[in-house]
Amino acid sequence: MPIKGVTDVSGLRDIRSLHTSGRRSMPKVQSSAYLDLYMLQKAKDRLEKEAALLAKRNQTIQKRLAEIQNQMEGLEQSARSERPSNGGKKAAEPNGPTKRKWKKFALKY
Amino acid sequence: MIEELTTILEPTPLPDFVETRYVKDLTERAMGYIKAGFPVHFRGASGTGKTTLALHVASKIGRPVVMIHGDEEFTTSNLVGGEYGYRLRKVIDRFVSRVLKVEEDMVKRWVDNRLTVACKYGFTLIYDEFTRSRPEANNILLSILQERIMDLPFGRGGEETYLKVDPNFTALFTSNPEEYAGVHRSQDALRDRMITMDLDDFDEETEVAIVRAKSGFPLKEAEKIVKVVRVLRESGACEFAPTVRGAIMIAKSLRVVNGHVKGSSGIFQQVCQDILSSETSRIGSKSNQAKVRELVKKFAKQYC
Numbered sequence: 152m153p154i155k156g157v158t159d160v161s162g163l164r165d166i167r168s169l170h171t172s173g174r175r176s177m178p179k180v181q182s183s184a185y186l187d188l189y190m191l192q193k194a195k196d197r198l199e200k201e202a203a204l205l206a207k208r209n210q211t212i213q214k215r216l217a218e219i220q221n222q223m224e225g226l227e228q229s230a231r232s233e234r235p236s237n238g239g240k241k242a243a244e245p246n247g248p249t250k251r252k253w254k255k256f257a258l259k260y
Numbered sequence: 261m262i263e264e265l266t267t268i269l270e271p272t273p274l275p276d277f278v279e280t281r282y283v284k285d286l287t288e289r290a291m292g293y294i295k296a297g298f299p300v301h302f303r304g305a306s307g308t309g310k311t312t313l314a315l316h317v318a319s320k321i322g323r324p325v326v327m328i329h330g331d332e333e334f335t336t337s338n339l340v341g342g343e344y345g346y347r348l349r350k351v352i353d354r355f356v357s358r359v360l361k362v363e364e365d366m367v368k369r370w371v372d373n374r375l376t377v378a379c380k381y382g383f384t385l386i387y388d389e390f391t392r393s394r395p396e397a398n399n400i401l402l403s404i405l406q407e408r409i410m411d412l413p414f415g416r417g418g419e420e421t422y423l424k425v426d427p428n429f430t431a432l433f434t435s436n437p438e439e440y441a442g443v444h445r446s447q448d449a450l451r452d453r454m455i456t457m458d459l460d461d462f463d464e465e466t467e468v469a470i471v472r473a474k475s476g477f478p479l480k481e482a483e484k485i486v487k488v489v490r491v492l493r494e495s496g497a498c499e500f501a502p503t504v505r506g507a508i509m510i511a512k513s514l515r516v517v518n519g520h521v522k523g524s525s526g527i528f529q530q531v532c533q534d535i536l537s538s539e540t541s542r543i544g545s546k547s548n549q550a551k552v553r554e555l556v557k558k559f560a561k562q563y564c
Binding site: 258 | 266268270271272277292311315325
């Protein structure tokens with residue numbers, strides 16, 4: 152059974168409260184419509200602000216994801232070219248010594 | 261983690277290196293066999309120029325060179341590599357002040373030896389006097405020369421246990437079949453994988469050119485010295501035939517003492533007798549020495 156992550160667990164936001172379900176203890180009277188309108192307007196403004204923030208955050212995430220994808224493609228390509236033909240971990244290219252620093256010892260004959 | 265020996269040789273001819281038709285012909289033949297993909301084995305008695313020729317061919321190939329000198333004490337690990345010492349790593353983690361976390365890790369330090377380095381990077385290997393190593397030490401060469409693959413031990417730093425030999429890898433061998441001390445017979449399987457070129461003493465032209473180049477004597481003088489050595493060699497009276505080294509020694513020694521190449525010269529007689537009688541005797545028996553000294557005296561007077 153897969154372990155649930157933080158996003159899979161229900162939080163306080165998921166509980167329907169009296170406030171969000173529009174229930175009240177006092178009986179509804181006509182004169183309170185203005186108050187309800189005011190309260191709903193406030194809730195709407197708050198949620199719209201939150202949605203705008205999330206949209207902005209989503210935009211940033213998508214941009215970063217595209218950057219990461221580009222970087223990964225580049226690195227995968229260079230990792231593939233470094234891989235030796237014999238399946239070993241170190242590259243053993245024929246022209247290796249030219250790239251590597253060897254101590255040279257002149258031998259005169 | 262694998263470490264490697266990182267010193268490579270760059271053979272270059274000395275200004276007095278002589279390349280006569282004889283030497284050129286040998287070099288070209290050897291290069292042909294190498295181009296065809298075969299290792300070359302120069303076999304010959306002492307003083308026939310095996311090692312110098314191997315170095316010359318290696319310099320013509322133009323790749324970095326690693327050189328191994330055969331030895332009785334050699335084992336496979338002297339060629340391939342082995343574990344030399346340990347590498348200890350200790351981490352003390354105090355990130356959480358109330359928790360002490362200590363990690364210790366000790367790994368054996370593997371060092372690749374010359375043969376592995378040559379196979380891995382496609383260098384030219386010169387295995388000088390390979391028959392001085394015990395035959396079993398050279399077993400590793402069988403798969404390298406035939407299947408172009410090298411078997412490596414499991415403990416080699418967790419790396420692959422098979423190493424594909426680089427296509428540029430070339431092997432040159434030398435051996436002296438006439439050596440009477442400290443040599444083993446070469447394995448048939450190994451000898452069968454290489455092309456053996458039997459070297460004889462140099463021709464007269466080459467010997468004269470070598471003596472001239474090494475000593476700076478004029479042609480006529482060099483010819484006389486070489487003549488004495490060659491006549492003594494061909495006489496068959498020596499336990500060990502004198503080589504071009506003897507001629508070089510005579511010429512160089514005469515230069516130092518300002519001697520002349522004259523049969524009547526006492527210095528010339530003395531130098532020739534000292535050098536040739538010691539070079540041609542293995543155990544230094546007095547009777548042999550006396551015989552050689554007498555012959556040298558005779559040839560020096562006759563040809564100089």
